[in-house]
Amino acid sequence: MAIIVEDGSIVAGSNSYITEAELATYAGDRGVTIAGTPAELILKATDYLETLSYKGNRYTKDQSLQWPRSNVWIDGFSVDVDEIPEDIKTAQLALALEIDAGNDPLAPVERATKKEKVDVIEVEYMDGTRDSTYAPSYQRYINKLTNGNNSGLGVVGLVRA
Numbered sequence: 001m002a003i004i005v006e007d008g009s010i011v012a013g014s015n016s017y018i019t020e021a022e023l024a025t026y027a028g029d030r031g032v033t034i035a036g037t038p039a040e041l042i043l044k045a046t047d048y049l050e051t052l053s054y055k056g057n058r059y060t061k062d063q064s065l066q067w068p069r070s071n072v073w074i075d076g077f078s079v080d081v082d083e084i085p086e087d088i089k090t091a092q093l094a095l096a097l098e099i100d101a102g103n104d105p106l107a108p109v110e111r112a113t114k115k116e117k118v119d120v121i122e123v124e125y126m127d128g129t130r131d132s133t134y135a136p137s138y139q140r141y142i143n144k145l146t147n148g149n150n151s152g153l154g155v156v157g158l159v160r161a
Contacts, residue, residue: 020039027097041096052145056072094137
């Protein structure tokens with residue numbers, strides 16, 4: 001499938017916020033060699049990003065992806081309705097590399113091993129721990145966009161004097 005990039009102008013059929021060239025540059029700048037197919041990694045990253053609840057509101061009901069959005073503030077600055085934030089692009093880039101490394105947040109989670117014994121070798125995992133690698137490199141970018149304030153009205157912290 002071809003990558004169709006949303007640039008903020010409500011591109012029909014868009015399925016990504018980044019290009020394959022941007023992924024290659026991002027990986028190269030970090031000394032990472034991509035083993036998978038870039039288009040597939042990008043689409044899988046998009047699939048995950050589209051499951052999240054973002055600040056503000058979708059700009060139109062007919063747009064293909066969650067962005068662009070209205071009523072969004074990041075770091076105290078308003079995001080224009082025709083803008084795709086760098087944070088969502090960077091999150092998609094980092095997430096695509098995580099998926100390539102085997103850390104797909106949408107992958108099925110298998111039952112955790114409690115105890116495994118082969119001859120005299122025995123493995124037992126701690127209760128309550130992850131059964132897979134967790135690498136939150138993309139999460140810090142997503143956090144600015146999904147901090148739980150999905151109304152787009154802003155949250156004001158109150159402190160009692």
